[in-house]
Amino acid sequence: MTVNVGLIGCGGISNPHVRGYLEIPDRAKVTAVADVVEENARTRAEQVGGAQVFSDYRDLIATAGVDAVDICLPHHLHADAILAAAEAGKHILCEKPLCITTDEAAKITQAVKANGVTLMCAHNQLFMPPVAKARELIQSGALGKVYELRTTDSFFNRGLNADMGWRGSLQTAGGGELIDTGYHPTYLLLHLATAEPSEVVAMTSRHRLEMEGEDSAQVMVRFADGSVGTIVTSWAYQPAAVTEKFSVVAEKGTLWSDGRTLNHRTIDGELTTVEFPEVHAFSAEIADFITCVTDKRRPINTEVEGVHVLKVILGAYASVKEKRVVTLADL
Template sequence: MLKVAIIGAGAISSAHIEGYLRFPERCRIVAISDLYVDKALGRIEQYGLDARAVEDYRELLREEIDLVSICTPPYTHAALAEEFMEAGSHVLVEKPMASSLEECDRMIEAQRRTGKTMSVVAQNRFRTPMMKLKTVLESGLMGKIGHVQVDSFWWRGHCYYDLWWRGTWEKEGGGPTLNHAVHHIDALLWMMGSPAEVQAFMGNVSHDNAEVEDISVAMLRYGSGSLGQVTSSVVHHGEEQQLIFQGEKARVSVPWKVKASNSRPNGFPEPNRELEERLQTLYDGLPEIEHEGHAGQIDNVLTAIETGAPVLIDGESGRRTLEFITAVYASASTGGLVKLPLDPQNKFYTRAGMQENATHFYEKKTSVDNFAPQEITIGSSYKKEE
């Protein structure tokens, strides 16, 4: 029975708690830590946990905690992960992995030094439509992918950035490119790999209480010559989110949709029903995931700890996602084309470099310690389009 501690009792902690509670024979939550201890007590009461509330997480470093979920703001991730791995705990850290590549590298080094398991949350990989789409892409039935489109559309009200750590380069580390589109970017890199070049633009069009962007648009070029575009936003009403892959022979996406074309003698398209049916049959025949979202990733981490198997989303994977996001910020802030991989000498490599060189749109005008507990949205279900 693995002993689990949750560090940070904010909104996302519920997804972790509910995930662990799916596996009562394998793990038990023994502590929840938060600077505001009443929030930790509230989570314990909410879920009827036999756990204790801890104000100072350092108390837990002296105890035998097998696995820690880090659910705190991004700027704290690296130090917490390092400390807990050094103390003997495995770590599941919320997205984004950290607020700089330098911090990611420190975390990866700590993981290698201690031999502990470290996984970075990217719960959308553990959704049936995502798993099915990756298999369809790997089948080769679509031919070479020529274009990919990622729409990470979210909407957040003006007061969203009133929370004390949000909306600053120092503590949040960025806007929706880092904190919302991270899931879609992770999926893109998982399915397509990293691009060779990034050219990006960003702006703040609706939140004058934040230093960071509320929308960015990135154009990508892969080594194969394929192109892509990624839009990251918290200004899109409706929050429609999708990944579309255009191949030589067909188009597929999440939410699931398949279209295939043949060429008429004059070059105009006509439907390729046979290929559409093959792709649909492949998709329909793939298995459903038993545990989805955070529960799926927690199952993966528990299995890794129990068996020694690798996790699906490790530190290197988390770092690649942050490298892409850093390239977007570097390009959008300087106006230049950015080539990947990024060099450690890049001025955006460290958190201090990001704060100094990233575009500051506005200064934060208001700051509140907490919002009243409310339900949050953590992503589309990626169900089939109707």
Template sequence: MANLKVAIIGCGSIAQNRHLMEYEANDQVEIIAVCDIVEERAMVTAEAFGARSYTNYEDLLQKEDVDAVSVCLPNYLHAPVSIAALNAGAHVLCEKPMATSREEAEEMIAAAERNDKKLMIAHNQRFVASHEKARQLIESGEVGKVYSFRTTFGHGGPEGWSADGTDSWFFKKDQAFIGAMGDLGVHKADLLRYLLGEEFVNVAGFIENNAKEGISVDDNAVCILRTESGVIGTLTASWAYKPEEDNSTIIYGEKATLRLEDDAVHSLVAQYATGEIVKYELGQIQSNEEGGQTNTHVIDHFVDCVLNNKQPLIDGHEGKRSLEVILAALESGETRKISKLEK
């Protein structure tokens, strides 16, 4: 089978620690081009991976014959660059959140369908072993009726690992549009939709900037969510958790409570109403603290979908629904009213 020719647009931290390394580790992929507006960053990356370097993504798309593109850019560029790549005939793996509005997300989906190309959003939490196992336990009925949940994703903030440190685009509203909720909260919104197997209909959000000075986006957020069937719970996203990050989820059900990534050794602990406790050692979740050297399985899944014409687990429609939860939380935070999600 011919190798997949890939370009990475944006050579910052997520590209360096995830996309480039995981593409390189996949023997069905050839990285042929990289792009970054910082010329030196593009050139150094290109040299490291034996690729050609560009500072303008339009030049890259025009001059290179690429099969697939990873979009690893500030949030406000996700939609325009993804659409340009799709229109140029490339499959697209876009970082999260997929866009800055529902309209942008719809335009991305339309571009993928119009060009008959794959569009996948890089929500890596679905591929975590403990999360996959929890979904199976819920789906099989072993947990019984799910009543409630709490999920948290927090760390010290992007300045610790972003390519531009304290000057990172993550902190600038005109480039990021949203802070911790877009960086971390959207991952958990996607995970909960995946675990529970249903959509959220109501969101109440308290979205604050109370920890970091001089930034124009949120750094602490707590949301209350309600699903179609009445499952309720909380989602927390924070850039103010020190010294360690928290990436845990707890599902409270009729027959069992599932604790995911809440124990240092056991990535899933199932506590049954009968008193039985089952502890699973499934390998730890990827962490920014470890330098992010573990495989997220996102790239391998995307490559497999492109080469074998499969539907990505997180396609444009899935990415849009997870984005809409975050947009609803933002709206609630601004209006101080409960947001209703459209079907």
């Protein structure tokens, strides 16, 4: 079975998605593209070897005959596109964030359930091999009770300050850096944790970039089992060289990774280091989405996990605004 995919949004982030489809031509094909900027749409159509071109994604959903859609739109447009696709019975891959409000999240959850479609959140960093191995070790009980987790994603963003575009506006981005790049270490933290998040406290900063929202954030998350996670993320600076991608401190040992290598030290001091081959995470994500559609398998992160991630971030924003610890069940 070849899955026909409609690409909704043809900006920069759609480029690695296109690469993923081109790597599995026998399993999936982008047969339609949509973007309000015709040049972008035609560029992507050419990249995939020819596709129907639409200026309105609603027309694509209604007439292009696709089995699934891949949503690569600005944040504030995600919810409407998801709802339109779900109501038309199309399977959905959506770039992060899932949406930008809890009201939108509730509508998405209902629409996906009511229409029986698969929704996969495009959380590409979960496809880094060290992440999968770390989760396997944690879930197996090899580390015992998890005490603390930490995830980081920071870099010196040179390109945004000249023209922040929709990312510079709270209304269209839904926040600042935390709901954008910061979404990655948030979903990674929740993926490695051994319980659901329950409380959040945060501090955000605008160190360098000219934008309405923050360019940096530090977030602490308490999970239902008592473990505590820390997220550090920024567009303002290059992190210190010793900064890990993720780390876990637990009863029987520790884990830490730079994204390529996974280190596991037992409580007795025995160290095991495994270096994994490099994987193009976007391509792995695309291939997994197509497998989920064809095999009717549940994605690693569906709208359920996407809502948890969103609530942690919205809870962090509420914590900053109200200067308090926020209980996520109240959101």
